[in-house]
Amino acid sequence: MEKQAVIEFQNFSFQYYSQAEPTLHDINLKIYPGEKILIVGPSGSGKSTIGHCLNGLIPFSYQGEIKGSLKINGLETKNLDIFRLSKMVGTVLQDSDGQFVGLTAGEDIAFALENDNIPHTEMHARVGKVAEMVDMQNWLTSSPFELSGGQKQRTSLAGVMIDDVDILLFDEPLANLDPATGKTAIEIIDDIHQASQKTIVIIEHRLEDVLHRPIDRVIVLEEGRIIADMNTHDLVSSTILKETGIREPLYVTALKYAGVRVTSDTLPGHITTLNTDLSRQALTTWHKTIIKQDWRNTNPSILKMEHVYFSYDGKRQILDDISFDIREGEMVSIVGKNGAGKSTLSKLLCGFEKEDRGTIYYRGEDIKDKTIKERAEIIGLVMQNPNQMISKPMIYDEVALGLRLRNVPEDEIAERIEKVLKICGLLPFRNWPISALSYGQKKRVTIAAILVLNPKILILDEPTAGQDFRHYTEIMEFLVEINKLGITIILITHDMHLMLEYTPRAIVLAGGRIIADTAASVVLTDSQVIAEANLKETSLFHLAQLAGISDGTAFVQGFIDYERELKDR
């Protein structure tokens, strides 16, 4: 007898009332009890919509037309309400900060019980028990401000597990986490899967990070259709990832560069299962053939911090003796876990906050007395979320804003805007309303609005957060273009791929101090720096070890050089 599926889509289609086309087409999918499923797909492929259908937000909060059938535990979801569904499917949303309903961790975990009228004493007992499962028992009285990103996510997880649901749904669990915390999150999910045998569905586009632990099946979505439903080894050895614009694991890319044919019998789905018996030779040979590039920048200094100290309250030192020297035309990343002082650093540079001690130099000149407005003409800051910057309905007006506030004559404004929109690839849209743009395009508008002031240095806070591989590449290649025009770029980021591929140099902050200021390849292979800054060792390093290449750092650097060569060709 066939096993009863816990989730069953049958010829399922869904169209939002606000959209002209269906978002999901003819989905047929069965998920069995205790399976651990990963759903991947580029932005707009419909993967979040599938999640919403499973947890009942569709049609409860987002309305649209449903065709076909979706059964959970044998019950047709159309006939259930979101409350009954939430007893079967527990959802951990991607933004663990925004979904923190309670004032403390304990209260947040208890939220579902409160709504079920569970008496006070029983509630506290159950919260205590679930908190132990996710190791949060000592933090129950802490407020969200006092918790780290990982702890907030564990709180959210406890908050859905408290209902003893059958299915746990994770909607982009890695989106807001630093690499080390993301890795831990995947481990926690796996541990819970092992211990409880619950069905687990993970929606995420960061494939390699999820594959840190085993996955039973991967479902690939593209344009609302399922185009693949296979195990990790088959998927990674196929061409599907490349075709759909999902980033394949870096070690797989390296194998391909080395001319190795990646087949499923070498178990390439996880780096830990990968069999390198046949590829060792090829990797070593390839590594030797790469021409070393010299990325050192010998231009004069453009931005220099010397022994800078800063504290908000006079007690806790946020920046502690920071010194670095960035040269003209460099592209540098500043990395470190939340609270390490990255954002504060950028606030000091822009003049939003004043350093307690120390000096900041722009081209050798102390900029202490420059106001926020004056500094903005040298150093432009692009915030993470474009919605935080956009204040005009039309693209042209938004970009013109900074110039109009500086009383630049309208005809000069028109000229400068045309130039900057051209650089940003937005010229055809100049008379469009901003609301018609995609997220990536909005990001460009905010960059254009800053670039139009002709800053010499651009600081971007997490420029690619939440972007799929295609948009990520688009934004980053665009920044490379700007960089080539001579603008120095400083990126504040968690993203290790970004660091590796785009910034030859990385400054690593931990506890308000600089613990490393060197090549990204060195940073991501130095276990001590990795541990202190909540980073994660790159799988390329692991691959070098498997292949018996002793200098792993050189191997990683070789990969970067090779890839840049390919792109520049």
Next chain:
Amino acid sequence: MTVKAKLFSYNLLDTPIHELSGLTKLICFLLLTFAVMFSYDIRVILAVMVFSFIVLKISRIKFSQIRLMVIYVLIFLVTNAVISFFFSPEEGVKIYGTRHNLVAIYGGMYITWEQIFYQVTKFFKYGSVIPLGIIFLLTTNPSEFASSLNRIKVNYKAAFAVALTLRYFPDVQREYRDISLAQQARGLDLSHKAKFKDRFKNALMIIIPLIFSTLDRIELISNAMDLRGFAKNKTRTWYTTRRMNRKDFIALAISALIFISTILISVFINHGRFYNPFI
């Protein structure tokens, strides 16, 4: 960030006032507010005001935390006083039944001692509610407050909305600050140098992005709440509730005493809501 974000929001401190249950504080707040709202006896009002300043001191609220609110309230009270004088300059005479002219102003209008006394009383009457409100707001855990409201039969959805607003206030405040700085970097002048009309337009440049990012936040939080069964039943229970203990009853007794004394003073001494020094 850390220090500034905590302005204007609940801070957990270890004081006798913080230890009281939210319900106690709500009832005490209402009792004392009713007392000063009922009485027009400046002696009673000043006494309550002194009392509330003492409580403010006990709850270790710093002036820097409340400066902004105090300034706004003062502006409001002064405007209110000026306007009410011009609308009804004879109110005091009507109430106290005597006339002691102080100065004559335009068109047979007089400033009378009665009017001044009446308006000063009113000023302190409203003024004394402010410290009470501040104490309540800054020493009450929003969730516990919601559960207290719910216990006195306020609909729990409304009660929760209040708590949620208080809960997200620091977040929105922080976001406002970030947006404002980023816009200033683009050349926005928020200082007093800008013209009034421009300042209004400039403020919009911060408010609009703030609204959009707040709307994003609201969508997220309401989804999160739906997914965990909020508003499913007619009632709900609360994780954060505090049982009433001796301290609560003492606080309630003190407040009730003040309230009753106020009524008694009105009934037996003043024979009305007004204290009349003119007869």
